[in-house]
Amino acid sequence: MTEGVPVSAAGGAPRLSRGRRVGVWTLMVLGLVLAFVGVLAIWVNRVALDTDNYVDATSQVLESKNVQTVLSNFLVDQLYANVDVAGQIRAVLPPETKGLAGPVAGGLRQVAVQAADRALDTSVVQNAWSDANRRSHEQLILLLDDESKLIRNTGGAVYIDLRPIVIRVGDRAGIGKRLDTQLPGDAGRLVIVRSDQLDTVQTLTRILRFVANWFWVLALLCWAAAIWLARGRRRQALRAIGISVFLLGVLVLIARRAGGNIVVDGLVKNESNKPAVHDVWAIVTDDLRDIGQTILILGFVAIVGTWLAGPGRRATGLRRWLAPYLRERWALVYGCFVTVFLLLTAWAPTGAFRRPWSLLAMAVLLTIGIEALRRETAREFPNAPFVSVGFGERFAAWRGRAEPDATSARPAQVDEEAQRLERLERLATLRQQGALTEEEFASEKAALLRTS
Numbered sequence: 143m144t145e146g147v148p149v150s151a152a153g154g155a156p157r158l159s160r161g162r163r164v165g166v167w168t169l170m171v172l173g174l175v176l177a178f179v180g181v182l183a184i185w186v187n188r189v190a191l192d193t194d195n196y197v198d199a200t201s202q203v204l205e206s207k208n209v210q211t212v213l214s215n216f217l218v219d220q221l222y223a224n225v226d227v228a229g230q231i232r233a234v235l236p237p238e239t240k241g242l243a244g245p246v247a248g249g250l251r252q253v254a255v256q257a258a259d260r261a262l263d264t265s266v267v268q269n270a271w272s273d274a275n276r277r278s279h280e281q282l283i284l285l286l287d288d289e290s291k292l293i294r295n296t297g298g299a300v301y302i303d304l305r306p307i308v309i310r311v312g313d314r315a316g317i318g319k320r321l322d323t324q325l326p327g328d329a330g331r332l333v334i335v336r337s338d339q340l341d342t343v344q345t346l347t348r349i350l351r352f353v354a355n356w357f358w359v360l361a362l363l364c365w366a367a368a369i370w371l372a373r374g375r376r377r378q379a380l381r382a383i384g385i386s387v388f389l390l391g392v393l394v395l396i397a398r399r400a401g402g403n404i405v406v407d408g409l410v411k412n413e414s415n416k417p418a419v420h421d422v423w424a425i426v427t428d429d430l431r432d433i434g435q436t437i438l439i440l441g442f443v444a445i446v447g448t449w450l451a452g453p454g455r456r457a458t459g460l461r462r463w464l465a466p467y468l469r470e471r472w473a474l475v476y477g478c479f480v481t482v483f484l485l486l487t488a489w490a491p492t493g494a495f496r497r498p499w500s501l502l503a504m505a506v507l508l509t510i511g512i513e514a515l516r517r518e519t520a521r522e523f524p525n526a527p528f529v530s531v532g533f534g535e536r537f538a539a540w541r542g543r544a545e546p547d548a549t550s551a552r553p554a555q556v557d558e559e560a561q562r563l564e565r566l567e568r569l570a571t572l573r574q575q576g577a578l579t580e581e582e583f584a585s586e587k588a589a590l591l592r593t594s
Contacts, residue, residue: 165368166372173383179353179357180360180361186354204268210259213262222251267307278300301333381444384441387437388441391436391438398434401427402424432494451518461515461522462519570583
């Protein structure tokens with residue numbers, strides 16, 4: 143008996159001592175918590191601190207009709223706040239109609255909003271939007287890394303400059319002339335970080351990067367320690383980790399939905415802005431949804447793999463049926479694996495199937511799993527024959543109710559008949575030797591015939 147790992151009374155896998163069980167479960171839960179926080183940090187790091195991802199997300203945001211509506215109103219508000227539209231209209235009206243300048247300016251506002259909607263659909267404005275977001279984000283990263291001394295020393299803020307778009311909207315709506323000289327420099331600015339927030343944001347950025355880079359490593363170390371501590375029941379520990387990974391994917395998807403409800407319903411008070419904020423949240427968290435679905439798939443594969451390697455009746459029956467194929471037709475097995483993997487890559491149910499490094503990692507892990515299964519079945523069933531049975535018999539064999547046999551039903555009946563005759567002859571011999579009375583012989587014979 144291994145110290146701290148008592149043998150099960152049933153003769154199965156050894157039981158863990160109470161202390162080891164507590165240690166294993168503590169490490170499992172701690173790994174799950176660390177992995178969950180790490181996944182959220184990785185997502186925030188990708189969206190907020192990676193310029194290409196940020197620009198891609200903001201470009202998709204601009205394609206939303208709800209966002210275009212809110213942004214159009216913002217641009218027109220900036221235009222009317224910085225340009226005396228009514229005064230310009232009054233200057234060109236005849237004296238007897240100058241009193242209509244105010245109502246005309248009000249009516250022109252809706253025209254300007256419609257012009258802004260149309261402008262936001264053009265490639266020129268969308269490219270200007272992308273360029274403005276890229277410049278501001280690159281400036282933000284320099285500021286967060288404390289590399290932008292000019293901005294830091296002047297106490298400036300990081301903002302998205304939409305002034306060129308405001309000017310284009312004004313030109314399209316026919317509001318004023320030479321707006322580039324009339325609009326102040328801060329017209330159309332969306333502030334991202336103010337100067338008085340710099341120190342706090344820099345600290346949060348350092349924490350975020352540490353969590354994103356190391357928490358998943360700590361989670362893997364916790365799970366590895368749990369496997370090491372579960373000596374004698376490591377397959378069960380691996381299955382528990384697979385369940386933890388699956389649960390992690392569920393938690394990530396729940397967090398995405400719950401976060402959306404909090405942001406949209408809890409923080410946005412203006413009902414007219416909620417559809418736009420909902421679209422923004424869906425676009426920004428699309429990568430988080432993708433991560434959660436990928437983790438779900440990995441967890442499911444891990445659970446199936448540990449079940450298939452287990453001692454259960456169905457798993458053992460399936461391994462017995464697969465043994466000759468895995469042993470002698472490995473080229474066919476790997477060919478099927480490559481075909482399925484290529485189909486999944488073409489389908490790309492999640493973003494992980496579109497990234498070369500994640501594809502390579504999944505291919506390596508699955509290859510290791512198939513090879514481990516081949517070796518295990520070769521040790522368990524070195525002489526298992528190829529079977530030629532119907533689907534019903536094969537399904538019954540997988541469920542453990544029957545075993546596939548290459549022989550036909552008639553030879554099996556002959557073997558059973560031979561065994562029954564041998565038992566009857568043994569009973570007759572025992573009666574002749576006096577070990578059984580006539581009554582005992584008749585009773586045992588009748589029982590044998592009934593069983594048959």
